[in-house]
Amino acid sequence: MKSRNFYIMKAENINNAVEPKDITKSIKLEYVRKNLIQYLDTQPVQFYIKEKPNNIYPDFIEKPIPLISDKVKEFFDKLGIKSIFYKPVMLADIKRMKQTLYWLVVPRKIDCMSDETLFNRDDSVRRLKIDSERVGYYKVFKVNGILEDYIIVDESVVSILSLSNFFGFKFEIL
Amino acid sequence: MKKYYTIESNPFINNNCRIRLGAIPDSIDRRAYLLDEWQYLNDKEEFIQFERMGNDLPDIYTLNIPLISKRLKETLDDAEVSNTFYKPIYLYEEQNRSKVEEYYLMLVEALDCIDWDKSEHTVNSFSGLKKITGPFTIKTPAVGNFKIFKIKSIMNRFWVIDEELKEKFESLGIKGAKILPPEKYYGI
Numbered sequence: 001m002k003s004r005n006f007y008i009m010k011a012e013n014i015n016n017a018v019e020p021k022d023i024t025k026s027i028k029l030e031y032v033r034k035n036l037i038q039y040l041d042t043q044p045v046q047f048y049i050k051e052k053p054n055n056i057y058p059d060f061i062e063k064p065i066p067l068i069s070d071k072v073k074e075f076f077d078k079l080g081i082k083s084i085f086y087k088p089v090m091l092a093d094i095k096r097m098k099q100t101l102y103w104l105v106v107p108r109k110i111d112c113m114s115d116e117t118l119f120n121r122d123d124s125v126r127r128l129k130i131d132s133e134r135v136g137y138y139k140v141f142k143v144n145g146i147l148e149d150y151i152i153v154d155e156s157v158v159s160i161l162s163l164s165n166f167f168g169f170k171f172e173i174l
Numbered sequence: 175m176k177k178y179y180t181i182e183s184n185p186f187i188n189n190n191c192r193i194r195l196g197a198i199p200d201s202i203d204r205r206a207y208l209l210d211e212w213q214y215l216n217d218k219e220e221f222i223q224f225e226r227m228g229n230d231l232p233d234i235y236t237l238n239i240p241l242i243s244k245r246l247k248e249t250l251d252d253a254e255v256s257n258t259f260y261k262p263i264y265l266y267e268e269q270n271r272s273k274v275e276e277y278y279l280m281l282v283e284a285l286d287c288i289d290w291d292k293s294e295h296t297v298n299s300f301s302g303l304k305k306i307t308g309p310f311t312i313k314t315p316a317v318g319n320f321k322i323f324k325i326k327s328i329m330n331r332f333w334v335i336d337e338e339l340k341e342k343f344e345s346l347g348i349k350g351a352k353i354l355p356p357e358k359y360y361g362i
Contacts, residue, residue: 038285038318042256082217082259110213136203136213 005155006130007171009140011062014168018055018100020047020091024064027087027104032065033149035109035142037085044088046099055093057100058168066151067102072166076140079157083108083138107151109142110135123147128174178312179340180359182332183236184352191230191350193265196223198239202261202279207240210284210324212259219262221274226267231275232350233343236331244276249342255321257283282333284324287316294361298329305329307361330361 011017026047031039049055059069067089068076076084087104114129125146135141139154153161158171198204199222203214222239235241241263242250250258259281264274294308306328317323321336335343340353354360 036318037257037283038316038320038323041319042254080217083213085256108212110211112213134213136211137216138213141213 004132004135006132006135006152006174007155007158008128008174009060009151009153010170010172011058011060012168012170014056014058016052016054016056017061017168018057018091019050019052020061020067020089021050023047023089027065027089029064032104032106035085035106037106040085040087040104040106042087044090046090046092049091049093051095057091059166060168061102066105068105069166070101070103072161073103075160075164075166079139079160081140081157083141105140105151107141108138109144110138111144112141113143113145117146130174176314176317177337177355178314178317178334179337179353179355180332181234181335181340181343181351181353182330183232183234183350190228191232192227193232193235194225194227195235195238195265196225198222202239207279207281210281210326212281215259215261215279215281217259217261219264220279221264221266223268224265224275230349233346233348234351235277236333240280240282240331240333241277242280244278245346246343246348247278247280249346250322250339253321253339253342255339257320257323282322282324283320284326285316285320286326287313287323288325288328289313295328301329303327303329305361306359309357309359312356 026045030036059072061067073086085106089102089104091100091102112131112134114131116129118126120126125148128146130152139157141152143150143152161169199220201220205211206215233243233246247260261279263277263279265277266274289311293306293310295304295306297304304327321339323334325334
């Protein structure tokens with residue numbers, strides 16, 4: 001398999017980006033970060049959002065748990081990406097009587113860290129390197145063996161997400 | 175307390191649905207199903223030659239590659255099972271290449287959920303992998319909501335299903351399967 005470039009998928013800082021309230025009370029952060037998907041389910045769940053004068057709905061919300069918009073989910077489905085566990089999450093704006101569908105994303109974790117990866121003294125990653133042969137067919141995944149809960153995407157996903165009308169993403173090359 | 179059952183090939187239960195598979199194509203990377211490294215498998219269809227040893231066909235085949243029939247996959251879809259990956263596999267016979275039988279190579283999420291102190295097993299001195307050889311105990315809290323799962327790092331080829339799937343499979347009239355509660359399991 002040819003060598004590919006990989007990127008960490010992060011959320012852009014957007015003023016007035018929508019913020020779900022109390023989401024980690026019902027979806028435990030630990031289950032998402034450690035990929036304990038046996039404790040999650042695929043039933044839709046609704047959360048109210050924090051009141052703001054003008055809520056903006058980006059296509060990616062990174063924290064406290066990673067959520068993608070329905071449009072991005074459709075795009076991932078079209079790309080045939082099957083390495084992700086999804087759970088539908090409705091964000092409800094009571095004031096405006098509006099519901100917006102997002103998807104919790106938990107990509108599979110794989111052993112694909114290159115020997116060239118460098119760590120800090122506290123075991124956090126200083127420089128993450130991916131061994132592209134060990135990624136196989138995956139385009140979206142997480143990495144086993146690091147403390148950070150990064151979502152990694154390959155260059156084909158980045159180029160299409162960047163060229164399309166999606167917003168709220170930024171990509172850090174590895 | 176939830177009940178679980180092992181499920182694997184047993185062509186001799188319905189002596190009629192034994193098959194023998196031909197060579198597995200190189201495009202099916204064994205690391206995917208032997209080491210649970212799913213990233214090495216894509217979802218493109220693949221063809222494998224097979225030989226009928228009886229009149230009927232099994233719904234499950236776990237001998238050298240994990241396959242399930244189309245109707246078993248539909249049952250899993252109806253049960254909203256989401257911790258699996260499927261690759262379409264068409265089985266064909268040498269003498270009739272135009273007729274294919276629709277199967278799926280199924281990968282199932284693996285869990286570290288066995289109480290090894292209460293389970294009969296051996297450990298391979300070379301690989302360090304365990305093999306369950308008799309009755310065993312599942313730590314049920316570790317299973318969570320999974321209706322079907324594999325046991326992590328063992329050499330056995332069975333999957334574990336919950337009561338709901340067992341009933342669905344049995345009402346379907348599943349063929350070629352050996353379904354056992356863990357306390358009655360016997361390894362081959």
